[in-house]
Amino acid sequence: xxxxxxxxxxxxxxxxxxxxxxxxxxxxxxxxxxxxxxxxxxxxxxxxxxxxxxxxxxxxxxxxxxxxxxxxxxxxxxxxxxxxxxxxxxxxxxxxxxxxxxxxxxxxxxxxxxxxxxxxxxxxxxxxxxxxxxxxxxxxxxxxxxxxx
Numbered sequence: 001x002x003x004x005x006x007x008x009x010x011x012x013x014x015x016x017x018x019x020x021x022x023x024x025x026x027x028x029x030x031x032x033x034x035x036x037x038x039x040x041x042x043x044x045x046x047x048x049x050x051x052x053x054x055x056x057x058x059x060x061x062x063x064x065x066x067x068x069x070x071x072x073x074x075x076x077x078x079x080x081x082x083x084x085x086x087x088x089x090x091x092x093x094x095x096x097x098x099x100x101x102x103x104x105x106x107x108x109x110x111x112x113x114x115x116x117x118x119x120x121x122x123x124x125x126x127x128x129x130x131x132x133x134x135x136x137x138x139x140x141x142x143x144x145x146x147x148x149x
Contacts, residue, residue: 009087009099010053010062017055026052030063038093038117040125040142044101045071046082054090061095062087075141079104080112093117103127105135 006014020029026049031041033054048066055061063086072079083100094116102109114128117139125142128134 006051006062006064007085007087009060010064010085013055013058013060013062014053015055016057017053017060019051019053021051023049026050026063029054033061033090037090038122039090039095039115040139040144042144043095043115043142044082044086046086059089059091060087061090073141076137078137081109088115093119093122105133 018029020026029052030044030049034041034043044063046063046065047069049063050066051062051064053060053062065082065084068081068083070079070081081102081104086098086100088095088098094114096114096116098113098115101112103112104110110129110131110133112127113130114126116126116128118124118126118136123139124136125139126134126136
């Protein structure tokens with residue numbers, strides 16, 4: 001199955017990026033990157049990853065998968081939806097200007113735009129939307145969720 005070409009945003013960060021292909025390698029490199037930036041390794045449990053890129057100069061990360069997917073974080077009872085393309089700017093304990101991630105709150109899907117770990121309490125992680133809504137959870141809920149996909 002051929003994937004759609006990457007977005008212009010990805011293209012603009014490709015030049016000096018490290019780019020990996022294949023599900024196993026993409027998952028390994030994403031986990032290594034999350035570890036380097038003090039983010040939980042199970043933060044973005046995406047299926048069928050076929051490209052992962054990171055531009056260390058701009059901090060831009062992208063993950064591409066074959067098709068949209070959903071994942072249920074059982075320990076916090078939340079379902080998260082991932083588009084075929086997820087992008088973010090990564091820095092220590094934070095992902096900002098996220099695209100491609102939504103979570104279900106009550107009956108509506110909320111787009112997640114920022115994920116951060118509290119400097120004063122590194123056991124808490126906060127997910128925020130561009131509309132100002134935010135929710136905080138224990139970091140351990142995202143450590144390594146090999147749960148129901």
